[in-house]
Amino acid sequence: MKYQKTVIGELNKCYSLAPLTVNGEPCLLVAAEKQDPCYLYALDGTRLETVWDEPGGVMTMVAVPGMDGTFLATQKFYSPNDSAEAYLTCVQRTETGWQRTRIADLPFVHRFDIIPVNGVNYVLACTLKSDHEYKNDWRFPGKLWVGVLDSDPSKPLELTVLKDGLTHNHGYTRYEKDGTISSIVSCDEGVYCVTPPAAVGGEWQIERLLEQATSDAVLIDLDGDGEAELLTMSAFHGDTVRIWHKSADGYQCVYEHPEKLPFLHAIYAGEVYGRRSVYIGHREGERLFLGFYYDAASGAYRYDAVDQGAGAANCLLFERDGHPAILAANREINEVAIYDIEQ
Secondary structure, three states: OEEEEEEEEEOOOEEEEEEEEEOOEEEEEEEEOOOOOEEEEEOOOOEEEEEEOOOOOOOOEEEOOOOOOEEEEEEOOOEOOEOOOOEEEEEEEEOOEEEEEEEEEOOOEEEEEEEEEOOEEEEEEEEOEOOOOOOOOOOOEEEEEEEEOOOOOOOOOOOEEEEEEEOOOOEEEEEEEOOEEEEEEEEOOEEEEEEOOOOOOOOOEEEEEEOOOOOEEEEEOOOOOOOOEEEEEEOOOOOEEEEEEEEOOEEEEEEEOOOOOOOEEEEEEEEEOOEEEEEEEEOOOOOEEEEEEEEOOOOEEEEEEEEEOOOOOEEEEEEEOOEEEEEEEEHHHOEEEEEEEEO
16 A cells, blocks of 8 residues: 655644534544644545634544534543543534533543444443542553433433443444444453443443453454454553454464554554555654554565654544545644555
8 A cells, every 4th residue: 555645734732533524524523632722624634613722631532423513522631640620522513613511520531432223322431540649640440431322412421330440441442243333442451342232221241352451452354254353552552563363262362563662552443445454653762653454465464654753642544535544643743644545
């Protein structure tokens, strides 16, 4: 693959990314980790609007399914040591501009998702930890919280604890198979697959896939054998990329990247021109941006070098003009960039 980079904007400590439909048009959201703005971009890279100027502290944004110009976001999570006042907000595009409504106070909320199941929008929220008394205090593990989003998403959201005891509860990605959406949650205790019930009141399913301490992980069938591999970044904000293949005895490591990549963070899995890939970025050292894939001809896992020196905090795949592209929040150089992908 070939990658053509275009810098579309500058945003101090840019961090969170999400697709959003506004007035029927697909757009892109980019928000900051610190007390800085959230911007709305067109797919061609034109900055359309400022959604808000502050408070920032945005770790995650998720469009509300089936609703135009409406999304949920975290705010006031400025760092692991400054997130006790974090909360979830509902953001709606109105005739007079963007309106925000605080729907749930959730200290230390880092990642969350809205998972649609049979007409119900479940919310799964991950708190990085539960308390602290001093800087870098990790004695109070994080939790998984669950709730059901009202048909009016600006109404208060009630959340209950699904699971606790999750130290460095950092990683979250989606996994979809046969129409079922699950959540891949990563922490020091390992990697978990969390699946919502088919109906309200049913049981959530939690399966531990791996016991290794993991910062972030994705499930994707890279080699096309019908069984998804697990790509992990270990440990918390760690430096090691591994790929695990499922066997009768659980997941076994089949690849470890030979280079150490300090402060691994950005991760996104998808299909590019029929090739399943996982894009990852790290925020220290050379700050590489790489795309891992399986080469059937050699029977080996390989990678594309997409960029270096940028330090992506997050990235996502999208399509514009009929071709795949990657949006990246290159936090370490305050850069918002799009990488067009060519075969």
